[in-house]
Amino acid sequence: MTSSVRSEPAVPAASQPTLHRRIREELRERILCGAWQPHERLPSESALMAQYGVSRITVRQALGDLESARLIFKVPGKGSFVAQSKPFQELGRLQGFAEAMGPLGHDTFNRLLSLQTVAADARVAERLRLDVGTPVTEVRRVRHLDHRPVSLDVTWLPLHLGRRLRSDELATRDIFLILENDCATPLGHADLALDAVSADAQTAALLGLPPGAPMLHIERLTHDREGRPIDYEHLYCRSDTFQYRMRLQRR
Structure with a gap:
């Protein structure tokens, strides 16, 4: 009787990590470039074993790394599937939301909740170096990314700048x-x-959260x-x- 267990090709022990990393990186590249879409099933372990000429344990190591990276x-019983990746913006660059997301292929839209002149409270006045009660422009928007709400943004600007804002432009600019x-x-x-906060009832409703x-x-x-x-x-x-990301370097 012949065994159905596939044996690993003779590869020096020092090369084993390189082999599973190669499989991992090739699968990772296909996911990130969009060749496989979210929730699409990956080739089975047996198919990957045949494609790369490796054992099941090597394939599972590569898939395990991809799973750890989310x-x-x-x-169970059905296989591995592409996860819904989180879009992200780099905090290390001073950019607007649409400015950052557009080049990455994402659609953005702002739902304008209000654009009004208000009296600066103590915190707004202190931040903008104004007297308390000074008129400022307040803008409230819900940011949408790929047709999903991702953030509530509340902005205050000095009145001489805020007067230049138009409601029809704030939807897309x-x-x-x-x-x-x-x-x-x-x-x-x-x-x-x-910092981390809990969504109050109003914000939760705007963003589709509990x-x-x-x-x-x-x-x-700014x-x-x-x-x-x-x-x-x-x-x-x-x-x-959605994610914000930042790279830090030790100097």
Whole structure:
């Protein structure tokens, strides 16, 4: 009787990690380039064994790495499937949302909730270096990415800049680009603070979340090239469908 167990081809022990990494990287590239779409089934373990001429354990090592990276998920008895990847924006660059997402192939849209003149409260006034009660422009928007709501953005600007904003443009244009292109106000830098919060009932309803769901909260104060604060905002982001990323280097 012959054994049905497939034996590994004779490969030096030092080459084994390279072999499973090669399979992992080739599968990873196909996922990231869109050759396999979210929830599409990957070739079976037997098919991958035949394609690469390796044993089941090597294939499982490669698939295990992809699962740990959350690029695939496994369904017992059915196989491995491409996971729904999270779009992300790099925090290391000062960019508007549409400006960052467009080149990555994502569709963006802003649902404008309100555009109004309000009196600056103590926190807004302090951030924008104004007197309490000074009129400022307040903008409330729900950001949509690929037709799904991903964040609630509340922004305050000095009135001389806020008056240049138009409701019909805010559906598709970033405030950053309006400031630079329409208001001739080049951006300089931004200060950020991040923490985790729970969605209140109103925010949860706007973002399609259950009340109390965890969210990422970003407080951002953007300055112009001369160092003047011009854009103060709070972003409340869904943590299940979107990511912010940053690379840090040790100096």
